[in-house]
Amino acid sequence: DTAVSQTPKYLVTQMGNDKSIKCEQNLGHDTMYWYKQDSKKFLKIMFSYNNKELIINETVPNRFSPKSPDKAHLNLHINSLELGDSAVYFCASSRSWKGTSTDTQYFGPGTRLTVL
Amino acid sequence: AQKITQTQPGMFVQEKEAVTLDCTYDTSDQSYGLFWYKQPSSGEMIFLIYQGSYDEQNATEGRYSLNFQKARKSANLVISASQLGDSAMYFCAMREENTGGFKTIFGAGTRLFVKA
Numbered sequence: 001d002t003a004v005s006q007t008p009k010y011l012v013t014q015m016g017n018d019k020s021i022k023c024e025q026n027l028g029h030d031t032m033y034w035y036k037q038d039s040k041k042f043l044k045i046m047f048s049y050n051n052k053e054l055i056i057n058e059t060v061p062n063r064f065s066p067k068s069p070d071k072a073h074l075n076l077h078i079n080s081l082e083l084g085d086s087a088v089y090f091c092a093s094s095r096s097w098k099g100t101s102t103d104t105q106y107f108g109p110g111t112r113l114t115v116l
Numbered sequence: 117a118q119k120i121t122q123t124q125p126g127m128f129v130q131e132k133e134a135v136t137l138d139c140t141y142d143t144s145d146q147s148y149g150l151f152w153y154k155q156p157s158s159g160e161m162i163f164l165i166y167q168g169s170y171d172e173q174n175a176t177e178g179r180y181s182l183n184f185q186k187a188r189k190s191a192n193l194v195i196s197a198s199q200l201g202d203s204a205m206y207f208c209a210m211r212e213e214n215t216g217g218f219k220t221i222f223g224a225g226t227r228l229f230v231k232a
Contacts, residue, residue, distance in 0.1 A: 040224075042222075042224055043207065043222040045219065045220065056219060103149070103211065103218065104163055105163070110159050110160065110161075
């Protein structure tokens with residue numbers, strides 16, 4: 001009965017490879033997000049999707065391509081991985097992206113990506 | 117300019133004592149939301165408490181309370197009766213209206229150490 005789940009939890013790969021991280025939420029939320037947390041713990045939004053549509057794209061390299069097959073899933077595919085992509089990637093969801101500012105985001109457990 | 121400022125990179129508190137974690141924010145919006153999240157060493161992001169910009173009362177959730185001073189643009193988290201399990205990173209976040217919707221911005225975090 002996990003609310004927001006991500007797989008895998010750990011991902012270790014070589015530079016230049018392509019990898020994907022999957023996210024699913026069972027909260028019935030309309031909006032999902034990808035965040036990147038760097039080694040200094042700074043958390044920054046990458047993408048936001050509302051009901052399968054891209055809402056926010058925060059100047060992320062186009063090697064990163066999110067895909068939302070339905071509103072409960074938001075996957076992140078990364079091409080040609082670089083050393084600087086090493087980070088923890090969090091998926092989150094909220095009821096809505098628009099309307100009130102009371103909308104709390106619930107986070108997945110995170111995926112620690114290490115690029116060698 | 118920093119939108120969310122957490123000036124305490126690290127804090128120590130004795131078990132059973134209260135501790136205040138500082139957060140100041142910068143926005144020109146009238147409607148916004150303020151959040152605190154906890155990130156224990158296991159890595160997950162746990163929602164703690166929310167304060168809306170129009171809320172006149174300070175938010176409380178169990179041992180957590182949010183000391184909201186709108187004129188000073190501060191939203192400090194107060195943890196009463198600290199427990200060893202409170203040792204974690206704490207992030208302040210603000211959700212404000214962005215182009216076409218809302219966006220959440222996180223502070224750099226404060227690492228809290230609870231001493232036995």
